[in-house]
Amino acid sequence: xxxxxxxxxxxxxxxxxxxxxxxxxxxxxxxxxxxxxxxxxxxxxxxxxxxxxxxxxxxxxxxxxxxxxxxxxxxxxxxxxxxxxxxxxxxxxxxxxxxxxxxxxxxxxxxxxxxxxxxxxxxxxxxxxxxxxxxxxxxxxxxxxxxxxxxxxxxxxxxxxxxxxxxxxxxxxxxxxxxxxxxxxxxxxxxxxxxxxxxxxxxxxxxxxxxxxxxxxxxxxxxxxxxxxxxxxxxxxxxxxxxxxxxxxxxxxxxxxxxxxxxxxxxxxxxxxxxxxxxxxxxxxxxxxxxxxxxxxxxxxxxxxxxxxxxxxxxxxxxxxxxxxxxxxxxxxxxxxxxxxxxxxxxxxxxxxxxxxxxxxxxxxxxxxxxxxxxxxxxxxxxxxxxxxxxxxxxxxxxxxxxxxxxxxxxxxxxxxxxxxxxxxxxxxxxxxxxxxxxxxxxx
Amino acid sequence: xxxxxxxxxxxxxxxxxxxxxxxxxxxxxxxxxxxxxxxxxxxxxxxxxxxxxxxxxxxxxxxxxxxxxxxxxxxxxxxxxxxxxxxxxxxxxxxxxxxxxxxxxxxxxxxxxxxxxxxxxxxxxxxxxxxxxxxxxxxxxxxxxxxxxxxxxxxxxxxxxxxxxxx
Amino acid sequence: xxxxxxxxxxxxxxxxxxxxxxxxxxxxxxxxxxxxxxxxxxxxxxxxxxxxxxxxxxxxxxxxxxxxxxxxxxxxxxxxxxxxxxxxxxxxxxxxxxxxxxxxxxxxxxxxxxxxxxxxxxxxxxxxxxxxxxxxxxxxxxxxxxxxxxxxxxxxxxxxxxxxxxxxxxxxxxxxxxxxxxxxxxxxxxxxxxxxxxxxxxxxxxxxxxxxxxxxxxxxxxxxxxxxxxxxxxx
Ligand SMILES: Cc1cc2nc3c(=O)[nH]c(=O)nc-3n(C[C@H](O)[C@H](O)[C@H](O)COP(=O)(O)O)c2cc1C
Ligand code: SF4
Ligand code: SF4
Ligand code: SF4
Ligand code: FES
Ligand code: FES
Numbered sequence: 017x018x019x020x021x022x023x024x025x026x027x028x029x030x031x032x033x034x035x036x037x038x039x040x041x042x043x044x045x046x047x048x049x050x051x052x053x054x055x056x057x058x059x060x061x062x063x064x065x066x067x068x069x070x071x072x073x074x075x076x077x078x079x080x081x082x083x084x085x086x087x088x089x090x091x092x093x094x095x096x097x098x099x100x101x102x103x104x105x106x107x108x109x110x111x112x113x114x115x116x117x118x119x120x121x122x123x124x125x126x127x128x129x130x131x132x133x134x135x136x137x138x139x140x141x142x143x144x145x146x147x148x149x150x151x152x153x154x155x156x157x158x159x160x161x162x163x164x165x166x167x168x169x170x171x172x173x174x175x176x177x178x179x180x181x182x183x184x185x186x187x188x189x190x191x192x193x194x195x196x197x198x199x200x201x202x203x204x205x206x207x208x209x210x211x212x213x214x215x216x217x218x219x220x221x222x223x224x225x226x227x228x229x230x231x232x233x234x235x236x237x238x239x240x241x242x243x244x245x246x247x248x249x250x251x252x253x254x255x256x257x258x259x260x261x262x263x264x265x266x267x268x269x270x271x272x273x274x275x276x277x278x279x280x281x282x283x284x285x286x287x288x289x290x291x292x293x294x295x296x297x298x299x300x301x302x303x304x305x306x307x308x309x310x311x312x313x314x315x316x317x318x319x320x321x322x323x324x325x326x327x328x329x330x331x332x333x334x335x336x337x338x339x340x341x342x343x344x345x346x347x348x349x350x351x352x353x354x355x356x357x358x359x360x361x362x363x364x365x366x367x368x369x370x371x372x373x374x375x376x377x378x379x380x381x382x383x384x385x386x387x388x389x390x391x392x393x394x395x396x397x398x399x400x401x402x403x404x405x406x407x408x409x410x411x412x413x414x415x416x417x418x419x420x421x422x423x424x425x426x427x428x429x430x431x432x433x434x435x436x437x438x439x440x441x442x443x444x445x446x447x448x449x450x451x452x453x454x455x456x457x458x459x460x
Numbered sequence: 461x462x463x464x465x466x467x468x469x470x471x472x473x474x475x476x477x478x479x480x481x482x483x484x485x486x487x488x489x490x491x492x493x494x495x496x497x498x499x500x501x502x503x504x505x506x507x508x509x510x511x512x513x514x515x516x517x518x519x520x521x522x523x524x525x526x527x528x529x530x531x532x533x534x535x536x537x538x539x540x541x542x543x544x545x546x547x548x549x550x551x552x553x554x555x556x557x558x559x560x561x562x563x564x565x566x567x568x569x570x571x572x573x574x575x576x577x578x579x580x581x582x583x584x585x586x587x588x589x590x591x592x593x594x595x596x597x598x599x600x601x602x603x604x605x606x607x608x609x610x611x612x613x614x615x616x617x618x619x620x621x622x623x624x625x626x627x
Numbered sequence: 628x629x630x631x632x633x634x635x636x637x638x639x640x641x642x643x644x645x646x647x648x649x650x651x652x653x654x655x656x657x658x659x660x661x662x663x664x665x666x667x668x669x670x671x672x673x674x675x676x677x678x679x680x681x682x683x684x685x686x687x688x689x690x691x692x693x694x695x696x697x698x699x700x701x702x703x704x705x706x707x708x709x710x711x712x713x714x715x716x717x718x719x720x721x722x723x724x725x726x727x728x729x730x731x732x733x734x735x736x737x738x739x740x741x742x743x744x745x746x747x748x749x750x751x752x753x754x755x756x757x758x759x760x761x762x763x764x765x766x767x768x769x770x771x772x773x774x775x776x777x778x779x780x781x782x783x784x785x786x787x788x789x790x791x792x793x794x795x796x797x798x799x800x801x802x803x804x805x806x807x808x809x810x811x812x813x814x815x816x817x818x819x820x821x822x823x824x825x826x827x828x829x830x831x832x833x834x835x836x837x838x839x840x841x842x843x844x845x846x847x848x849x850x851x852x853x854x855x856x857x858x859x860x861x862x
Contacts, residue, residue: 112551113591115593151536151589151593152593189496191535208490208492208494208495208496209494209526210796215692215693269596269598270595275554343557345557357553357556366801367799367800368777368796368800369671369779370672370674372675374722375721375722378722378801379753382753399752403752410678412675523808524809524818525795525807525808525818528795528809528810532797532810533798533799
């Protein structure tokens with residue numbers, strides 16, 4: 017098993033603690049980075065509404081993709097009628113090129129669990145689940161170990177730290193289904209069923225696990241909670257941009273000199289990330305695009321390298337923050353093939369429940385395959401665009417709604433590459449079989 | 461229908477069934493233990509076959525089709541025994557950008573099977589995964605649990621030929 | 628629970644706030660196309676045919692799964708909605724192998740009906756020609772997967788009304804299929820009571836009673852609402 021070491025030590029680290037050597041298997045070591053100080057403080061000196069108020073004022077937004085304000089979500093669950101209430105940590109990390117949450121769970125399991133425990137106190141939950149993909153056995157082992165140690169030291173279980181508050185956490189394993197990162201599918205999976213999403217509303221905040229009010233946050237979101245309560249909402253809100261506060265962890269990979277995990281303040285530009293922190297593109301090749309947001313995201317071309325990275329600006333560029341995968345591509349990548357790659361992913365990860373996603377992703381994949389083989393016409397391209405709009409607008413869940421995004425974003429910035437494949441029967445990057453096709457014809 | 465307290469009878473006296481039963485018991489034989497129980501079957505036996513599904517369905521008092529439906533929804537569960545050796549090619553984004561497709565093509569040629577299949581002599585199972593969390597080392601291939609970064613088709617050929625050729 | 632007033636297609640209507648847009652539309656004679664919905668069964672929200680526009684929401688909402696609220700303004704018909712609904716129908720035809728002329732349900736099929744009502748006169752997406760099978764092992768009934776649109780009505784009626792849960796969905800995505808027991812032949816099923824409910828609620832010719840020729844299979848699904856209502860009264 018490989019452990020990724022952070023490659024860059026920024027001024028500000030909230031989630032990753034590069035400056036301290038701590039053993040993720042030892043609760044005592046967690047004290048070195050102020051472990052449980054926030055939990056102790058919260059349980060003895062703050063009321064649940066005060067905790068939620070801190071979170072709201074900090075401006076923390078969900079790190080699992082959509083950037084929903086965390087304080088607001090907590091408040092909704094706190095107010096929801098029904099009991100018991102549940103806290104779920106989403107550690108499914110299904111984006112096929114991202115490993116931030118894995119690192120956070122492996123290196124700072126106590127921090128994630130402390131965040132969940134504070135959340136449970138704030139919303140009035142007595143049971144929590146952390147849903148981790150089965151492909152991360154080390155994370156599972158460390159979380160289980162951390163839970164045992166916290167139980168032993170009375171940071172979990174009955175009457176935590178001598179207060180009336182009780183809370184337990186169990187680990188649940190994913191089983192290789194990207195769609196289970198979607199919150200209603202994740203709930204179905206914890207209930208022991210197929211991971212089919214269901215229409216929302218009702219949202220999990222009101223009708224979640226076993227029909228009860230449920231809070232679902234991402235791993236990195238929970239990892240931000242203890243630092244915020246230790247250092248105050250104002251401290252956190254002073255980092256980042258106007259609407260996106262704090263830092264974000266990214267997994268930088270692809271055609272980049274230094275690949276690895278980074279944590280940067282929100283609003284850092286792509287240029288800084290790719291060229292300063294990542295050391296630029298190796299082998300003297302030229303930057304072409306960076307892909308963010310995984311299968312629901314898009315590709316950002318060089319014209320926008322100076323845009324500050326936050327939720328809104330990525331959306332404006334036709335991409336998506338997602339959970340934090342950043343894959344750098346150079347001139348050797350064909351953008352049509354990239355779009356096809358992601359469509360293949362969405363097609364094979366579609367749960368199959370709703371018609372537009374089940375059939376539409378298969379249709380779009382076929383069309384993209386036709387294009388990369390040089391067999392498509394401009395009519396096929398028009399049909400592809402019609403399908404993109406239809407699948408995005410009518411699918412049941414975020415998987416289907418986001419599936420056309422890689423196609424739409426590459427069409428927006430690299431339309432000429434599509435045209436080259438279709439009209440000139442040529443792949444500008446020299447990747448697609450259309451190229452071989454033509455060469456064979458020439459030599460024959 | 462048997463009362464909840466009776467423990468279901470395992471299909472054989474293979475001791476591994478005890479592990480499966482223990483998992484079900486730990487969850488009070490509740491229906492929501494289904495995925496956890498299938499995990500424990502796969503961990504104990506390496507795969508989840510019809511016999512195991514029947515046992516789990518009885519143990520958790522679930523309809524057969526619910527168990528089969530869940531087992532086939534999740535890619536992690538194997539319905540057939542795997543080969544002696546496993547070769548997992550990462551098809552995550554970073555590995556794709558760094559040429560995972562060529563690596564996979566080479567391995568397919570070499571073994572004569574597609575991802576998810578096992579060679580007829582049961583020597584090698586070829587599998588694919590989506591990101592092993594080692595993107596910095598892309599393209600990544602995991603041979604019998606050992607991570608091989610920057611995998612080149614040539615280096616892999618040697619290893620896999622070793623598996624397929626000798627007895 | 629309270630009474631709310633809202634507008635559907637510019638008509639003032641009212642209903643209880645625990646009712647859906649679809650229920651209130653039907654009470655008022657407003658037709659919204661549906662396929663996966665069946666009164667009396669739980670809501671799937673799967674076919675997306677019932678999507679409607681709601682003022683103030685940038686997303687289209689499934690009428691079968693969306694509760695009404697005070698002052699809501701709903702449009703059930705528009706060029707845009709018709710465009711999407713037609714595409715959904717086209718996708719369903721392209722996904723399976725529907726040879727209507729030889730189908731037992733020809734002329735009594737809800738997929739055909741929806742296609743006619745929406746004016747689908749050709750299929751604009753390529754046919755996928757999947758490799759699908761027929762299971763005729765059951766003494767009385769059969770399933771032809773070529774005609775299945777995966778609405779899961781059979782799964783729900785068998786579980787929720789008959790209590791047998793013989794059906795479920797196996798695999799996922801474009802490979803998903805309805806299955807009986809351990810995907811074992813229907814005729815070998817230990818759970819099936821041969822009640823025939825699944826056959827009656829199936830909107831297409833996928834589930835059929837044996838011995839019918841092309842166009843002969845008429846289905847009656849009203850019993851579901853009746854049974855559910857009766858049980859509600861008893862408990
Ligand atoms: C297809 C799909 C996959 C998702 N995968 C993940 C995931 O792997 N991890 C995650 O935290 N959120 C994922 N999400 C987002 C979750 O549904 C949910 O919004 C998130 O966990 C909420 O936490 P947050 O508010 O802290 O971001 C996914 C959403 C969709 C639609
Ligand atoms: S959009 Fe795709 S993944 Fe989501 S419910 Fe529909 S078929 Fe399933
Ligand atoms: S005949 Fe009745 S019991 Fe048998 S599968 Fe159909 S609905 Fe279920
Ligand atoms: S068999 Fe009929 S009822 Fe069942 S999913 Fe297919 S079309 Fe729907
Ligand atoms: S994409 Fe292969 S290890 Fe991440
Ligand atoms: S009838 Fe509403 S989604 Fe099928």
